């Protein structure tokens with residue numbers, strides 16, 4: 497269990513530092529967490545906030561679980577698609593933003609929620625989304 501905790505913690509830290517987890521770093525983290533590389537790979541490809549390649553300078557992931565949809569996540573995603581001129585699951589042409597969906601990020605009671613460059617944002621509105629985007633360079 498400690499290995500899995502170390503694995504996810506280290507993968508998350510690397511994602512935050514570099515914006516992705518390289519194959520070399522994945523091996524290093526697997527070794528540090530004492531788990532097989534295949535397990536590290538599975539984790540890195542399962543969680544939408546982790547990526548094995550640099551998607552874009554900034555990552556915007558909106559939780560779009562059914563309960564979030566009831567609270568307006570689709571409205572936020574639609575706004576982001578229009579504002580960033582990109583469909584979810586893609587990066588903008590200039591590679592400045594990646595827009596995607598994520599499963600639960602532990603903020604269900606504060607929906608709609610999203611992760612921007614790994615930082616959680618709760619009770620997101622269109623106004624709040626504009627503010628968040630405005631602060632990204």
Ligand code: FES
Nearest residue numbers: 559600601603604
């Ligand atoms: S379902 Fe969206 S944060 Fe939990």
